[in-house]
Amino acid sequence: QKEVEQDPGPLSVPEGAIVSLNCTYSNSAFQYFMWYRQYSRKGPELLMYTYSSGNKEDGRFTAQVDKSSKYISLFIRDSQPSDSATYLCAMRTDSGYALNFGKGTSLLVTP
Amino acid sequence: DTGVSQDPRHKITKRGQNVTFRCDPISEHNRLYWYRQTLGQGPEFLTYFQNEAQLEKSRLLSDRFSAERPKGSFSTLEIQRTEQGDSAMYLCASSLEGARGYEQYFGPGTRLTVT
Numbered sequence: 001q002k003e004v005e006q007d008p009g010p011l012s013v014p015e016g017a018i019v020s021l022n023c024t025y026s027n028s029a030f031q032y033f034m035w036y037r038q039y040s041r042k043g044p045e046l047l048m049y050t051y052s053s054g055n056k057e058d059g060r061f062t063a064q065v066d067k068s069s070k071y072i073s074l075f076i077r078d079s080q081p082s083d084s085a086t087y088l089c090a091m092r093t094d095s096g097y098a099l100n101f102g103k104g105t106s107l108l109v110t111p
Numbered sequence: 112d113t114g115v116s117q118d119p120r121h122k123i124t125k126r127g128q129n130v131t132f133r134c135d136p137i138s139e140h141n142r143l144y145w146y147r148q149t150l151g152q153g154p155e156f157l158t159y160f161q162n163e164a165q166l167e168k169s170r171l172l173s174d175r176f177s178a179e180r181p182k183g184s185f186s187t188l189e190i191q192r193t194e195q196g197d198s199a200m201y202l203c204a205s206s207l208e209g210a211r212g213y214e215q216y217f218g219p220g221t222r223l224t225v226t
Contacts, residue, residue: 008151036217043115043202043217044154088153097144097167099215101153 003027006089006102015111019076023089023102026070030091030100033065035074038086038104047087048074079109113137115218117203123224124193131189132221136205143186144215145178146202147171154202154217160186161208193225 006023013019021035031052036044048063050056056063062075072091076083086104116135124130136143141162146154157176159167162183172178175193180186190197200222204215 004153006153034214041222043117043219046214046216049214090153097142097159098156098169099144099146099154101155103151103153 003030004089004091004100004102006105008103008105010106010108012108012110013079015079015081015109017079017109019079019083019107019109020073021076021087021089021105021107022071022073023091024069024071025091025100027091027093027100028067028070029093031094032092033063033072034090034099035061035063036088036090036101037083038088040085044088081109081111084108115203115205115216117201117218117221119221120219121222121224123226126193126195126225128193129189129191130193130223131187132201132203132223134186134188134203134218135184136186136203137207137216140205140207140216141183142206142208142215143180144204144206145186145188146204146217148200148202148220149198157188190223193223195225198223198225 035048038044053067060077064073088104089102090099118133143160145157148154160180175191178188200220202220204217206215
């Protein structure tokens with residue numbers, strides 16, 4: 001079993017909807033949590049990052065970390081067709097350097 | 112543009128040939144990472160440099176793979192005797208050591224196809 005699990009989708013929503021993406025993990029030593037957006041055949045683009053537990057908001061994006069449940073979420077408000085992409089969660093420990101990624105969730109926002 | 116750059120963007124090679132990829136990190140970043148991504152999967156860590164020192168290598172990095180970062184600037188990843196299973200996107204990322212050094216910024220990747 002992989003350390004980071006993420007439902008690959010695809011997830012299809014109408015424009016303007018609130019999107020909820022999430023990952024679960026098994027390694028309790030993970031402390032840094034990130035969300036990346038990846039368009040087809042491009043490199044991942046860093047969207048959000050949080051340390052330990054809590055919420056962080058940036059524009060239409062909110063990241064949540066619940067370490068007690070080993071569960072992280074990314075919410076996208078007022079979704080736009082330009083948000084259509086694959087969203088990857090990633091995390092690492094305090095002492096490690098490697099990011100551990102989920103498989104990514106494919107999101108399609110339809111006009 | 113001062114982002115991470117990678118060259119070439121695409122490479123098609125025949126099985127058994129050697130290939131080399133280059134990564135230029137964000138100029139002030141002293142940490143550099145290589146990842147590999149196959150279709151439908153997230154990136155998998157290959158190796159990490161701090162300045163010119165290679166500090167961590169994944170078990171995925173077989174002895175056919177070698178990476179260098181001379182003078183702590185650009186990095187190269189070489190694959191010798193390529194196999195069809197090496198076909199993937201090779202991604203480079205960089206970060207700045209410090210309180211927020213966990214933010215890794217990725218380049219556009221090099222897509223390798225081994226025929």
